Amino acid sequence: MTSSRSSRRNFIRKLAGTTLAATAAPSILAGTKPQSNFLEAPVYERHKFAPNDQVNVAIIGMGIMGFNNAFWTLQVPGVKLVAVCDLYTGRLERAREKYGKDLFVTKNYKEILDRKDVDAVIVATSDHWHDRICIEAMNKGKHVYCEKPMVHRLEEGAEVIATQKKTGKVLIVGSQRVSSIVTQKTKEIFESKTIGDLVLVETWMDRHSANGAWQYSIPTDANAGTVDWDNFIGDAPKRAYDPVRFFRWRNYQDYGTGVAGDLFVHLFSALHAVTSSEGPTRVLATGGLRYWNDGRDVPDVILGMYDYPQTAQHAAFNLQMRVNFVDGSEKGEGLRLIGTDGVIDMGWSSVKVMHHKLNNEPGYGGWDSFDTFSEAQQKEYEKWYKAKYPKKTPGIIESDLEFKAPREYSANLDHHVNFYKGIREKAVIVEDALFGMRAAGPALATNKSYYDKAIINWNPGTAQLG
Secondary structure, three states: OHHHHHHHHHHHHHHHOOOOOOOOOHHHHOOOOOEEEEOOOOOOOOOOOOOOOOEEEEEEOOOHHHHHHHHHHOOOOOEEEEEEEOOEHHHHHHHHHHHOOOOEEEOOHHHHHOOOOOOEEEEOOOHHHHHHHHHHHHHOOOEEEEOOOOOOOHHHHHHHHHHHHHHOOOEEEOOHHHHOHHHHHHHHHHHOOOOOOEEEEEEEEOOOOOOOOOOOOOOOOOOOOOEOHHHHHOOOOOOOOOHHHHHOHHHOOOOOOHHHHHHHHHHHHHHHHHHOOOOOOEEEEEEEOOOOOOOOOOOOEEEEEEEEOOOOOOOOEEEEEEEEOOOOOOOOEEEEEEEOOEEEEEOOOEEEEEEOOOOOOOOOOOOOHHHHOOHHHHHHHHHHHHHHOOOOOOOOOOOOEEEEOOOOOOHHHHHHHHHHHHHHHOOOOOOOHHHHHHHHHHHHHHHHHHHHOOOEEEEOOOOEEO
16 A cells, blocks of 8 residues: 555656645645646647648538638648538638638539549538548548547448548547647546546536527528538438528537537547546436527437446446536536546646545544444543554645646647648557547437437447447
């Protein structure tokens, strides 16, 4: 036990890069302010790439994430945007306004895949197109950056994984948090065992606004002439043109994956990256449509509970996950790993570790049966207690710590850098098709549990229903 405490203390000292203050008892630590340390962001040198080293990229789907990915991907040295595809004319016009009149634009993604000058594509369409476009792109020899979730339905994942393996093409899923220096530091802290064995994980990602609840703006010129509705429908049920469904597709099961597919995937991805977990074995969800009664057919409040089995990397633990789109408290989001000896609070830009080792002594008095004993028995009990639990010399306990990313840091850049390193240098992809499905699967199983009102068994090893 002493050796274990010593190794944890030395590890935390190394993390902080400084000697930590000692204190007498865990209860004192509970009220101390964590020591803050700033993480170092990667520095990417900008230099000219030879034509053979330049990666020409095209973006399929120029909605919010399409333009967002364009911004970050063009920060990577040696990357050129050569073409975009979208089904709304106005977005193609906007793309040329931002990236030049010579940019090739089309409403047919197959024209993108047929271009010899396109090395890679970013797939940022509605969810129900992800699997088909990713598979076709890899079979056409293109590398793929696919927005999360990787697939729209649970049964679609196996073919995407198999296609990546068969073609050898790079595929990265766009949960950028996996590449974050904050996630990497959290993983380092978790693997140090400084919080003991993992017992419970709490995660939440709440919102309290119309845009946060996907009530996105609809352009006044949206009509059957400017929107290619038939191509948008794809394999979804046929219906008449509806601009609300097109521009707010996340609200409908036909095209999106709801709260779980949009937000739970981020939380699963971060948790799996930190714990090296393949995922849960059982999924149970509940929730409802509590406020945003705007015609959507997905819930705006959803809660999930998950069983994670013991592995070589972590003890068995439970996960509870929540998203609430009418969060009057505006508490935002969090990911908390609760262990036997402490807690790790992980955010997008910082991570805190707090220690609170469970006392092996039960104690007595206070809210306890001790005061119900007779005076004679209380004296006898105190005598017995002090003999059984003699006073110990207070040990050295590590101070609490907080690690912060630099103010201007964004994991988006690191994630796109990883994509292009995979293409140029065959670097390990942090979120390949299998990892992506191990995050998307539990999220989609959450939807299945909610709609079926049933416990869903999941096989994290094969990333398929159990």
